[in-house]
Amino acid sequence: MAVKKVYKVIFYNNEEIFEVYAAHVFPSEMYGFIEVEELLFGERSQLLVDPSEEKLKTEFSGVKRTYIPMNAIVRIDEVEQEGMSKVTSVGSSVTSFPRAPGKSD
Secondary structure, eight states: OOOOOEEEEEEEETTEEEEEEEEEEEEOSSTTEEEEEEEEOOOOOOSSOOHHHHHHHHHTTTOSEEEEEGGGEEEEEEESSOOOOEEEETTSSOOOOOOOTTOOO
């Protein structure tokens, strides 16, 4: 029995980081893009609804294939099973490293 591959794709999109799961990921014929097909969203029955996953479901509803610029890709992993897709804000938890007063780069 063939094992179904699942890919976790993390990329930047408009000041946010998207983490999605897909069945197929490969270089696109359009230069500079990665092609992501068959986005996977959990069909679990839950009492709690994750707003970031719902946002992704809405944004990608009806999308068969999406093209992501290579420079927006943070990471692509082949994983054993799909997880929860999510959106996080860039810079919400990033703190700059403290420097000594009067020092410049």
